[in-house]
Every structure is written in structure tokens, then in C-alpha cells.
Amino acid sequence: MRKKYYFAVSLLVLLALGAVLSGCSSKEATGATTGDQVILVGTQNDYPPFAFADENNELTGYDIEVVKAIDEKLDGYKFEFVAVPWDSMFLALESNKIQAIADQVAKTPERQEKYLFTDESYFAAQTVIAVKTGRKDIQTIEDLEGKKVGALAGDSYTLLLEEYNKKAAQPIDLKYSESGNPSEILQDVQNGRLDAYVNDPIMINAVLEKNNLDVEVVGQPLVNDDMGIVLRTEEKGEELKALIDPILKELKQDGTLAELSKKWTGGEYIPE
Template sequence: MKMKSRLLLSSVILVGLSGILNGCSTKETTTADGTEDKVILVGTQNDYPPFAFADENNELTGYDIDVVKEVDKRLDGYTFEFVATPWDSMFLALESNKIQAVADQVAKTPEREEKYLFTDESYFAAETVIVVKSGRTDLQTLEDLEGKKVGALAGDSYTLLLEEHNKKAEKDIILKYSESGTPSEILQDVQNGRVDAYVNDPIMINSVMKKYELDLEVVGNPLVNDQIGIVFKQGEQGEELKALIDTILKELKEDGTLADLSVKWTDGEYIPE
């Protein structure tokens, strides 16, 4: 196991899109023992609790952050630093090599796997559910959402699910794309009636509901069960990182580290078999 300085272990970079587009694509850093590590910039959101969010000190924390930090501890030759990145800029930053990996509860889908590299080892098993204002009983399924206004973030797996449904539905779900780009804003729109519902992960939903004291509830059965992986750009560097990180994710799964982190952040073990 490598030894690093406290500064490198806790390093978090909070930047906007302009900072991402102007940042360096590759660099090295000197560790406590004098060796050179390649720095891998990992993109993640800063408003997606409990997976990735900014704490009271404006540093990124959460389940996904802790998983990458555990990988970092066990992988010699690399240092991982986090870049707070809006969802709608995430894959642009990856494609332009402003970040070299994404750890942001990204679900594996056939469409995404055609464009990007995912770790074979999933580090979280996520559900997709419908959330509405408490007391509402008419929305339980995707079909129930047809003709209703549903909050959406462009390009995420939950929105893609709704867009795919619309391709074959007689009546479209009316997608209201968020200008802010944050799930918490959409959940507040459900609360105040701007939209009828939102589709996302129940753990994040419950975390935001508690934080903002929202009177919402999850309804119906899970729509989808997703496997979550770390994402890389296609190419030599991505292939190298994927192979290295897959081995470590398997270790973290087998020795119970992922289960412990899942319980810490979600109160349950949501680890794929």
C-alpha cells in the first residue's frame, strides 16, 4: 500500500465549467516517499447526496468519493483528485480529457457502453423509483406519468428511461428539463407543484427530502435496477485505468469494504453480487 501526504489524500478541487475547460489534462505529483504519481482527475457532482456532495467545508464527500479514495489507497503510481462537475458537462469534460474518470452513480447502459469504458466490477446496485408529493395516489407506474409533467436532467439514465418510454407511448410524459441541473431543485419543484413527479434513486431522494424537509414520498415498485460503474474515456489510458481499478474494486467487494461504505452512507448494503 502506498504512503501519501495528508494533503494529497484530502485533495479536492471545486471548479466550474470554465475551470474544467481550461485545466491541465495530465500532470504528476510527488508523494511523501519522493516518488512520482500520475494524477487522475475524477469528475463528480457536488449536489448528489449521499453519493457525492459538498460538505460544510465545501469539500467533496459521500459514498462515491470514499470508494475512489479506497481505490487510491491501494493503487501505486496514481493519485486521484476530485473535480466538482455539473452533470450536463460531465461527459464533455471526460471526452476532452479535462477529467480522466467519472465516479457519479453512472448506470451502465448499452448506449453508454458503446461510447465509454465502464469498470466490469460494479460498485453499487441502484434502483429507479417515482417520487411525488405526499398523499398523491394516481402515479404509480411509467404509464401513469403519461401526460404529466416530470422533472428531468438532460442525459442522465433516469431521463433516458423516460425518453425511451415516450418513443413507444401513445401519450408522452411531459419532460421538464431542469435549468439548475441539480436533483434537489427538481425535488423542490415536485414539492411546490411545478412538476408532478420525478424519477431517480430512492437513497438520494430520501437524503434530499430529509435535508430540505420536503413532504414527498416514493410510490410504486422500482422501475429499474441498475449496475453502477466508474467511467473512462475509450483509449489506452482508459483501458489501463479500467484494468487496474477493476482488480481493486473486486478486492473491496470481497473484503467487505464496499459493504461497510454502503452502510455508512445509505444505511444498507447495496453491493452487486
């Protein structure tokens, strides 16, 4: 039933997104006057400090600024951002509502079979467990067995837990968020409706600080992931990949990515 629910939500969101993007022809026309082809880049608007809407409702964050840095060096193309809910992100890409994703997407083998990723990664992320402050019985993924854990359908953190459940003595009780909002999941952890949440520590700490939540990260990182830009598996996607990879490499070498990482996350989390 849940899969059917998310599919229905995704269709509704895409219909709405299609209406919003019905003005895309005017965007493309704008790009055409400058000789640039418009590429719509999907990202979330509630995933700080990587991609979120600021006080002026403008998309900003680390992932946004990385794409803007690429855009400055890439001739012939113009990147424009589209806020898309996570549970509709890949469906939007597959249906060509967007042509790229920059949203902390981990390069998992399953995703790389279906989608085109840049060879160059632009962020090195960790996966950690967050619990209500002071809780001592959860430190490892094994400790999550039988516990209620918040989840977002289709993200790499949830996929990790779903894969673990295939061999767990007692499955983790995954509670899929209907809002798709990590802030609400962490509030449920604080309020005791959930036992834990698994996600990136930088995002978690940003949300905790902003909302003053009584939640903390515990234990050691479960895994480390490299994040890449996702493109459509088609000729144009291949063309973009061939253009973007050398630019990402240059942004690593000249220190731009490290500077942006320090600005938004407080540290240099750049893959080698």
C-alpha cells in the same frame, strides 16, 4: 432549442473548468515528485449521499470514498476530484478535462458503446418515482403519461423516460432542469410545478430529509441498475481499468464496499 442551450452551457462550463484546471500542471508536478500520475475524477457536488460538498466545501459521499479506497490500493496513481455539473460530465471526459467519472453512472448499453466502464460494479441502484406526499394517481411509469416530470439531460433516469416516450400513447411531459440540481426539482414537485421526479430512492430520501420536503417515493422500482466507474476510451483508460477491476473485486470480497454502503445509505447495495 434545448439541446443547443445545454451544448452552450456545457461549453461555458468547460471553458471555466479549463481555467480551473489550468493549474493541473502543478498537480501533475506534485504527483510526479512522489512518482504518482494524477488522475482527475469528475463527480457532482450536489448528489447526496453519493457525491456532495460538505460544510467545509470538501467533496465527500459514497462514490468519493469508494474511489479513495481504490486509491489506497493502487500504486503509481493519485486520484484527485473535480466537481463538474452533470450536463457537462461526459463532455469533460471526452475532452480530457477529467480522466474518469465516479458519479453513480449506470452501465447502459448506449453508454458502454461510447465509454469505457469497469467490469466490476460498485453499487446496485434502483429507479423510483417521487410525488407530492398523499398523491394517489401516480404509481407506475404508465401513470406518468401526460404528466410534468422533472428531468436532468443525459442521466439514465431521463434516458429511461425518453425511451418510454417513443412508444407511449401519450408522451410524458419532460421538464429539463436548467440548474441540474435534484433538490430544486424535488422542491418543484412539492410546490406542484411538477407532478413527479424519477431517480434513485436513496438520493431522493437524503434530499427530502435534509430539506424537509413534503414528497414521497411511490410504487415499485421501475428498473435496477449497476453503477461503474467510467474511463476514457483509450490505452491509458484500458490500463486503469485493468488495475481498478481487481481492486473493486477485492473491496467487495473483504466487505469494504458493504461497510461504505451501510455508512452512507443505511443498507448494503452491492452488486454480486
